[in-house]
Amino acid sequence: MIAAATRYQRASDVDHALELLGEPDAKAIAGGQSLIPVMKLRIARPSVVVDISRLELCGVEEREGALHIGPLTTWAELAATDPPAGLDAIPECAREIGDVQVRNLGTIGGSIVHADPASDMPAVLLALGASLEIRSTDGSRDVALADVFLGPFTTALGGQELVTDVVVPLPAPGSGSAYASVEHPASGFALVGAAALVGPAGETVALTGVAATPFVLDGDPQNAIAAAEIFGDRFASEEYRRDLASVVAERALASARERSDA
């Protein structure tokens, strides 16, 4: 289908982007790999698309105890990144997202704010304890990723806010991380995805694809999966997804343990 009529504006910097986003029903576009498909379905009918893809918010840098990932960093760039110790789950996950064409354009920031409940990378970022730096015309704020996802395709970001940094704390020395998933064979989205971080402080597992938002498992992973609110749909029943979550979480944990000194 042809997208509804819209105007196109290219932002010259973050402040300009925020100003343009002040128009009602404006929408930021980066790689467009989530937004353009929903525009073609006319689920999204922005009055204006504000192109932020040429802003300098890309690249991966290690500083002050954290890995800073520019929100415009593409999956292809992340897949090719040699990560700091303990963060192998990031390129491992990026390599399997979508396909080559999607990874060449799709960005980590765009994916986060699209908030598809079956998106892969949020599970990794949640297990790693990531946070976002979010800019508005009033200044910037830091928000833990766990507080960003409010529901399917719904985040805590205001219409006139932009993610300007994805901050992943460096894990304790000797830690290992991993991502495992079972995908829907046609869409490639996760039926269940699990990310694990294993280190001296213990083990953390986060799931995606099984609930309204990705989430971190509280306490023993298997008990938490048994108690979690998990949805079923025409592709996989609730019971099947719960069983699969047990298996995929164990796979991620086993792989993360192998990469850790624990």
Next chain:
Amino acid sequence: MSDTVSVVVNGEPRSLEVEGRTLLVHALRDGLGLTGTHIGCDTSQCGACTVLLDGRAVKSCTVLAHQAEDREITTIEGLAANGELHPLQRAFVEHHGLQCGFCTPGVILTAADLLSRDASPSDETIRHALRGNLCRCTGYQGIVESIRAAGGTS
């Protein structure tokens, strides 16, 4: 309401008259008559519309024409040089890499991106790279053999 967008297509500077919502694939096909870029699914899944944007494979049905401004686009029409088929095109002929040919332009441009990063990819790497290109003739074996052969020669 339309705007003029300057792009470089197959090495030639071109102007596109586009709306805000115009997709790159429509600008290429309807605006420039480059109908080698096929529309298969229109839902970002099949990869038939794949072109190179600054050398990287993208689905032109999932790029706004405006976003390609001042960038270099290569379509299937631009691969052959001086009347000589590109090594990938020759390999597809020699190794039976196509049946009906509908998906072929997209497959070849995806393969061109792959070979630019990895000159001699393994079969596993080739298959991983082809995940975003659907062939309804189920001709994947011939496609993989063609790309493997082109990798050895180009």
